[in-house]
Amino acid sequence: MKKYISRNIEKNLLKLSKGFPVILVTGARQVGKSTLLNEILIKQLKNINYVTLDNFAARSLALEDPELFLETYPAPLIIDEFQYAPNLLSYIKIIVDKKRLEEFNNNVNSNSLYFLTGSQLFLSMKEVSDSLAGRIGIINLYGLSSREIMGKKEKLFIPNINNLKKEKIEKQTINNIFERIFKGSYPELYVNANMPIKTYYESYVKTYIERDIRDLIKIKDEVKFVKFLISLAARTAQELNLSEIARDAEISVPTSDEWLSILVNTGIVYLLEPFSKNVIKRVVKRPKIYFMDTGLASYLTRYETAEILEASSYSGAIFETYVITEIIKSFNNNGLNPKEYLYYYRDNLDNEIDLIIDYQDKIYPMEIKKNKNPNKNSIKNFEVLKNINLNVEKGIVLCMSNEIFPLDKDNYLVPIEYI
Secondary structure, three states, X not given: OOOOOOOOOHHHHHHHHOOOOEXXXXXXXXXXXXXXXXXXXXXXXXXXXXXXXXOHHXXXXXXXXXXXXXXXXXXXXXXXXXXXXXXXXXXXXXXXXHHHHXXXXXXXXXOOOEEEEEOOHHHHHHHHHHHOOOOEEEEEOOOOOHHHHOOOOOOOOOOOHHHHOOOOOOOOOHHHHHHHXXXXXXXXXXXOOOOOHHHHHHHHHHXXXXXXXXXXXXXXXXXXXXXXXXXXXXXXXXXXXXXXXXXXXXXXXXXHHHHHHHHHHOOOEEEEOEOOOOOOOOEOOOOEEEEOOHHHHHHHOOOOOHHHXXXXXXXXXXXXXXXXXXXXXXXXXXXXXXXXXXXXXXXXXXXXXXXXXXXXXXXXXXXXXXXXXXXXXXXXXXXXXXXXOOOEOOEEEEEOOOXXXXXXXXXXXXXXXXX
């Protein structure tokens, strides 16, 4: 039996299950959605039922006779890969509303009735907003964070220097960091020690195209879609330029835009939006691209080992991607939407700040450097924030430094292990 790696989002799942009759867990394929629900809920609710719509017979019944399907698999019920039968939602709504009325009349409250998983976020969200508004709690699950891999509690990463100094860290070498970057964050690679990394990602890409992409778009040329994936992976941590990506993949810009939307909404790619706050006139409008799994990005860009990856010209971009995605997971695993807090800055004078955390009316500027001792040149662009009417806190440079160390009175080097 495979070992289960505890997820820091479990607490949020249990909290939502006491307030909403339906829970949706969504995220990229193989990030652990089904495992999370089975591990947590089956231990909590002994009589919970389970069905996967990967099973063709169950899917056919759900599509052809949804009422009989929900009678055959009564609540409380986990429905895995529910996007294959979105028509179920209107019938679930009827059952949920009837149950809520009974509870209201009897002055009782129960836990959730239905737990849904799906790897196609945008389809799920559209149907949910139409059918289950006000009745559903939504959890977005990413791959394992470094803290989950190490069995640590997921603290919300806010770069307040005084608070960071109170936390103890375990130092990692650059080789350790790049081994983790190269391996990525999919749970299977950590519970199955015999799984070859390259074999896993070969299978992942094949499965993703065959089971997610073909259901969403009619791909006439899978080779071009793979080229598109590779082109995006090569541009992780860069500003989005659809024209360049389309040219590389030999597709039109509208097709590139459509395919990017699918990658974003199936959890493969994250778009970090530019910071503006309506007070900065010169900021660029394009987001930056980040692959949510560094192992997948490394595989697509054809790096064979962690050592080759660390020595390559790609190492800075993939290091930045690792840091940004870890911080995204930090917010997400603590029940906060990263889109509301995390941004980057670039203006038309090419001043750039890798990450800005906008939290509780405070602005935290951050740079990300792979080296051990970045100099003051790495914080020069923090100056652009002094001219805006916002509460700007001390800045940090996340890097391979051995300790928190001041660059000047307002800015610090911070070891990467604090994320």
